[in-house]
Amino acid sequence: MRYEYFIALKHLLKRQSSGFISLISFISVLGVSVGVMALIVVMAVMSGFDRDLKGKIVGVNPHILVQVPGGISNVEDVTAGIRLIKTQHIKTVAPFVQGQGIIRSKSNAMGVVIKGVDARNDDMSGVINFIRAGSFRFVGKSESPAGGKIPGVVIGRELSNILNVGVGGKVYLISPFLKDSDKMLPTQAKSLPFEVTGIYELGMSDMDSTIALIDIPHAQDLFQLDGVVSGISIRLDDVEKAESLKKQVRDSLGDGFLVRSWLDLNRNFFSALKVEKSVMAILLFLIILVAAFNIVSTLIMVVMEKTRDIGLLRSLGASAGGIRRIFLFEGMFVGFFGVILGTILGLVIAFNINLIADVIKNTTGFEVFPSDIYYFSRIPAEVNFADVFTIVFFAMLMSLLAGLYPSHRAAKLNPVEALRYE
Numbered sequence: 001m002r003y004e005y006f007i008a009l010k011h012l013l014k015r016q017s018s019g020f021i022s023l024i025s026f027i028s029v030l031g032v033s034v035g036v037m038a039l040i041v042v043m044a045v046m047s048g049f050d051r052d053l054k055g056k057i058v059g060v061n062p063h064i065l066v067q068v069p070g071g072i073s074n075v076e077d078v079t080a081g082i083r084l085i086k087t088q089h090i091k092t093v094a095p096f097v098q099g100q101g102i103i104r105s106k107s108n109a110m111g112v113v114i115k116g117v118d119a120r121n122d123d124m125s126g127v128i129n130f131i132r133a134g135s136f137r138f139v140g141k142s143e144s145p146a147g148g149k150i151p152g153v154v155i156g157r158e159l160s161n162i163l164n165v166g167v168g169g170k171v172y173l174i175s176p177f178l179k180d181s182d183k184m185l186p187t188q189a190k191s192l193p194f195e196v197t198g199i200y201e202l203g204m205s206d207m208d209s210t211i212a213l214i215d216i217p218h219a220q221d222l223f224q225l226d227g228v229v230s231g232i233s234i235r236l237d238d239v240e241k242a243e244s245l246k247k248q249v250r251d252s253l254g255d256g257f258l259v260r261s262w263l264d265l266n267r268n269f270f271s272a273l274k275v276e277k278s279v280m281a282i283l284l285f286l287i288i289l290v291a292a293f294n295i296v297s298t299l300i301m302v303v304m305e306k307t308r309d310i311g312l313l314r315s316l317g318a319s320a321g322g323i324r325r326i327f328l329f330e331g332m333f334v335g336f337f338g339v340i341l342g343t344i345l346g347l348v349i350a351f352n353i354n355l356i357a358d359v360i361k362n363t364t365g366f367e368v369f370p371s372d373i374y375y376f377s378r379i380p381a382e383v384n385f386a387d388v389f390t391i392v393f394f395a396m397l398m399s400l401l402a403g404l405y406p407s408h409r410a411a412k413l414n415p416v417e418a419l420r421y422e
Contacts, residue, residue, distance in 0.1 A: 028298045031291030032338025036395050039284040040346030043387045046277040048380030056202050058262050060127055062233035063242045064249055067258045071228035078232055085248050089236045094118055095229040097219035101175040103212050105163035112212045114173055116219025133199040134167035138215035140195030151218045152197030156208030160199050169196045175222045190222050288395050292402040295334050299327055299406030327407035335399020339392055353381050
């Protein structure tokens with residue numbers, strides 16, 4: 001490196017000792033750090049929301065759903081056809097019954113989705129892992145008036161609170177069914193008593209308050225299905241394989257079957273979530289862009305303030321390239337401190353976001369993440385370091401670009417003009 005560049009760099013470092021305590025430099029650093037921090041936190045929450053929502057949706061719903069209009073009567077044949085598919089990714093193939101109904105306790109009633117499943121099949125492992133009281137079984141301890149044990153029902157935590165029942169409590173499941181004489185007029189209702197044998201808590205208020213699980217025979221009795229099931233649930237060892245295996249299932253079963261993946265059943269929701277994440281990223285990048293303009297204004301003011309010093313450096317032999325590098329370095333210096341500070345704050349907040357939310361709630365009474373509005377009882381957050389790297393890279397790139405015009409302007413200063421009135 002040439003001697004004049006060492007002189008210029010020494011002059012810069014001398015100026016930095018006082019320049020960075022100035023208010024405008026502090027605002028520039030703060031602007032970059034706030035933008036980076038906000039972007040890291042929001043991307044972590046959006047990624048965590050996407051991960052947890054996907055995990056809980058595929059935990060209680062089929063990865064691949066096979067249905068026929070009017071229900072499936074030849075369950076064994078359909079199941080055998082699915083098992084003929086040559087793949088190692090299919091874990092379980094299980095029939096289920098599903099329909100709308102009402103669950104009633106002594107104190108309240110609620111419209112729910114009544115789902116009949118096989119408790120011996122690990123198709124419902126996504127719910128079994130979240131049992132918080134009782135157990136996942138469909139036989140109660142009380143005696144039925146008709147003889148034998150009363151059937152059991154497994155419900156969510158929110159639903160148990162609404163009905164004011166716990167494990168061992170008695171409820172009635174009610175399903176209207178159509179009279180044969182008039183297929184459009186439901187004139188009767190089927191009602192069966194059940195005992196609450198288990199309470200699960202997925203952490204999603206929507207599912208914890210709207211799904212009641214019973215065994216398949218009682219669900220068929222409740223909905224008057226006479227041995228027919230609503231569909232076949234296929235679960236995989238990797239949910240991302242659902243789209244590719246869906247076509248194989250359809251080809252194996254032939255025409256007349258409706259085969260859909262979990263993504264088909266929730267496509268609009270996840271597409272909206274993806275768009276929302278992209279829009280949030282763009283909006284928050286604008287904060288960093290505004291901070292970059294602050295860097296531009298800061299450097300332009302420095303160039304105007306240090307016109308005499310730049311003239312002296314040029315007269316001593318400093319090259320235009322050396323002056324340009326000085327101001328590029330200064331812009332990177334502001335951006336570097338802002339990015340480092342923002343990254344540290346963003347990661348600290350992202351890793352402790354629920355603790356911070358609890359402190360705010362306990363201090364002010366304001367609930368940052370109300371569970372009755374959102375799907376989760378806690379704020380989901382997942383720090384994706386690829387996202388963090390991308391944010392840091394673009395923030396540093398903008399800081400570098402912000403120094404281009406001021407550095408070019410400083411390099412083009414004529415030393416004679418700069419020293420004319422000195």
